[in-house]
Amino acid sequence: MSDTLRDQLLGLGFKPAPKPERPERGNDPKRGNGRRDGKPASGVRADARGPGAKPAQPGQHRNEQRRGPGGKPAGRPAGKPGQPGQGKPRSREDIDLAKAYAIRAQREKDERIAAEQAKQEEARQRREARARLAELVKDQALNVPDAEIARHFPYGGKIKRIYVTPDQLKALNAGELGVLQMDGRYVLVSAQMLAQAEAVFAPAVALKVDPNAPAQDDPYADPQYQVPDDLVW
DSSP states (O other): OOHHHHHHHHHTTOOOOOOOOOOOGGGOGGGTTTOTTSOOOTTOOOOTTOTTOOOOOTTHHHHHHHBOGGGOBOSSOOOOTTSTTOSSOOOHHHHHHHHHHHHHHHHHHHHHHHHHHHHHHHHHHHHHHHHHHHHHHTTOOOOOTTOOEEEEEEETTEEEEEEEOHHHHHHHHTTSEEEEEETTEEEEEEHHHHHHHHHHOGGGEEEEOOTTSOGGGOGGGSTTOOOOGGGBO
């Protein structure tokens, strides 16, 4: 149609035919929103909440991501049983019982420490007493190297012996001499030295004869008394 005819039709009241609207590039259903994989085009976010839903407010999606199933806040693991603030609170009876256990445990610990300290102190005192005794008895032994008479006596739960001369045997049975245990040896000393040694360290006294005691109290005083070898250590 020429421009003259178009003008004539317009002049008669005819309206021009409307032009077809071009669909937007991203909303063309035939073109798949501009992407072959059917996903929304870049810059267009799909709203899965359905038609009629209100536009998402700023920060709404961030809050929804922080919530787990059931609308509970996600991202923080649930507390385990036994942790503070979890489970049944402890009763007054449980607290008192725990305190009693703690007090008893501390008392037993203190007793063990005290017993160990007392044991160490006793060992220290014994060492010091033995050292003083050794200094006291130094050069005071009356043992005779070639003595042949064995004088037996009980000491430490066993039968012990010391070799003396006939005169020393009489003096020993009369309480004028005595026997000390010194570093595994048996030392013959005078009664006065025996008394001093007993004051320094009494466990070292191996034989102290009481001349007034009955004879049956010291059966080994008789020089004829023989002790089997298997009872002598």
